[in-house]
Amino acid sequence: MTILVTGATGRVGRIVARELVAAGERVRLAARRPDGDGDRHQVALDFTEPATWPAAFDGVRALFLVRPPAIGNVRRDLLPAMAAARDAGVEHVVFLSLQGVEKLRGAPHALVERWLAESGMSWTFVRASFFHQNLLTPHGSDIRDRDELVVPAGTGRTAFVDAEDVGAVAAAALLNPGAHAERAWTVTGSRALDYHQVVEVLSAELGRPIRYREPSVARYVRHARRHLDMPWPMVAVTTAIYTSARLGLAAGLTDDVETVLGRAPIDLADFARRERAAWS
Structure with missing residues (x-):
């Protein structure tokens, strides 16, 4: 199974990628502009550029999703790419969300959560403080x-x-989707x-x-x-x-880090x- 990590050079994405590689998974690192360091596992992915979607999603069964801060209109600029991912065969999405977002129905993260919950893909929300x-x-x-x-x-x-805890929880959900499907972890x-x-x-x-x-x-x-x-x-x-x-x-506060990782935050x-x- 190939796992696609978006935001792979970011604060949490790089930790997710590291944990997945350490677990022996096949990982594809997505970035809007790959850094060109020769890593054959890198792929260009721009949520607003459909031409980048087929290569990014090909053969992917699970996806770590980070909403780029520059994308405010997620209905127009993010969700069509997620629909393409589903159509390409992605089965599980782990979405980096926000603590308390369930109370903020108009927030971009809340809109993404609602769409994923109705998408037909399985999902895990990692709501970080x-x-x-x-x-x-x-x-x-x-x-x-x-x-x-x-x-x-x-x-x-x-x-x-700590971002290390957030990334580790997200990686756990990607490594064992069945145990984390349709779960929202609030990571504090x-x-x-x-x-x-x-x-x-x-x-x-x-x-x-x-x-x-x-x-x-x-x-x-x-x-x-x-x-x-x-x-x-x-x-x-x-x-x-x-x-x-x-x-x-x-x-x-929650005890979700300890529940998922078996250790204190x-x-x-x-x-x-x-x-x-x-x-x-």
Whole structure:
């Protein structure tokens, strides 16, 4: 069975691919523009370019799906490709989704979930909470260069998760589709932290004090554009995420990582210790 991994160079996709290869699976790595490093397992896949679909989907029985951030209109720019994948013989789709998306019916991820549930293919939704890795990108330069974390989250708590755990759960669903079919896993860490606690963890691991600054939304937007070089779409997304945290909507915890992987999730302190050099 060939497994197609979309977003194969991204934060989660590369982990999924690594886990599948380690398990001995035949993996095809899809990217909008393959990097041309000579990897014969790479394939071009642009969800908006039907000419790229046949080669990408040929012989594929399972698919890891990541919605590209640039695609907002999923009905027009993503779902036709998924229909083509189904028609080409794809039987199971593992979709990287968002924690709480079932309450956001108009969100792009929610639309994809509903379509997949009615597509005739089997499916698994991996609904991830807020990644540890966001403290590296886009907020890494604040921590590294200014010893501060600037987000408008107030005292709200966030159920952080490590991308390693998200990728491992997705890979498990691809390796054993029958055990994960028609399941929605909400993948979180084991504790929800406010950002005062986050900087305490970072300060302890980095050996220097990191401050938490709590700007207004307007000041955060200016900071994100001026100091973090954050594009407008990401400014909008992160503002919504931190507003959700401030309102107490991002703190939900599950034991799904332990249920699927048989181990505890990676803790923020372990992540900070692992990635210490990135903030040095």
